[in-house]
């Protein structure tokens with residue numbers, strides 16, 4: 001890896017997020033000399049791949065670094081001897097996300113990309129494709145790290161580490177870094193000084209403590225976060241304020257995604273309005289994407305346009321690039337990642353994937369011990385983990401019963417009869433992407 005320069009492959013390279021990733025690689029070129037960046041996509045994504053790829057080439061030219069940008073639809077050629085592979089795919093494209101969001105809302109349940117029924121179906125469509133990618137990697141680049149961004153990131157990562165031969169897999173998400181940036185800002189200290197202890201699962205992890213220069217600042221942070229104007233949200237989640245008393249009683253930092261669980265009715269009411277107006281998040285993103293691609297086409301554009309910040313995935317590039325750089329440079333720094341538990345959270349099985357702080361070395365991330373989950377959050381996390389386990393089994397076996405069970409376990413699906421109706425409708429709507437259920 002050192003002598004030939006790094007070969008980095010991004011599957012789903014035609015994504016509108018790619019310019020942010022390319023910017024991150026360029027910024028770190030001195031510590032992370034990527035010689036070849038391969039952007040890979042499928043036939044349906046060819047047009048986008050060309051547009052994004054040409055922008056990436058202009059960005060690299062402006063930066064004046066010797067990095068080759070390859071664009072291809074041939075995944076096998078791209079994966080040959082890769083060092084790192086990132087995955088950011090959306091099976092069924094945004095039209096499938098629209099169905100994941102609209103169908104549950106129609107039946108009075110939350111419709112969301114990674115939570116509830118939408119999250120289950122994204123997992124069912126995605127896991128078989130990611131399994132194929134991991135299989136290819138095992139043949140073509142067995143030593144490469146697979147860094148998975150594809151949602152639902154925790155579930156997909158767990159399916160891979162359990163069922164694929166390729167075990168060098170890490171799941172990443174931008175929520176922890178967004179929480180860290182907000183809290184650093186509230187405390188008025190640089191981000192690098194803040195360390196949040198995370199415990200839980202992807203889109204279901206809590207900040208259980210906050211350290212600045214080794215001392216806990218949790219009490220101060222809770223006082224600050226209790227005020228509605230200080231609360232963290234993300235572009236893709238309605239910024240409904242938490243009750244001050246709830247934050248103080250919890251005495252931990254919830255993630256923006258916890259609104260789906262503690263504010264279910266309000267969020268649903270919001271979603272029902274968006275549904276009526278044809279403006280679910282997926283529909284809004286579809287509109288935003290076409291504007292972004294129009295901008296990307298401009299032959300004079302050679303930077304990431306600021307409009308990209310309207311997507312929910314802000315800072316995702318920092319997460320991916322920091323991880324790759326720390327593995328490559330064996331830095332031993334601490335990052336929040338989705339990895340095999342291996343005892344870090346004593347109240348969850350060892351072989352399950354959790355979102356916790358890890359020390360990152362050239363052997364990969366090593367999770368730091370958290371201990372048992374505090375009782376106020378243990379119940380919900382355990383319930384979501386049970387949902388995830390059923391979802392993974394459904395995805396790999398194509399079992400209708402497991403899929404139904406997953407929905408009925410999920411706290412956002414509050415009725416077994418409705419669960420069946422939603423399941424049947426989503427199975428039908430997505431059937432071309434669910435071969436395992438045929």
Ligand code: G6P
Pocket residue numbers: 151173174175234235236281285310311312313314
């Ligand atoms: C957040 C989540 C990501 C998710 C994104 C959606 O950043 O952490 O997992 O992909 O939001 O953003 P979008 O702009 O697609 O709604």
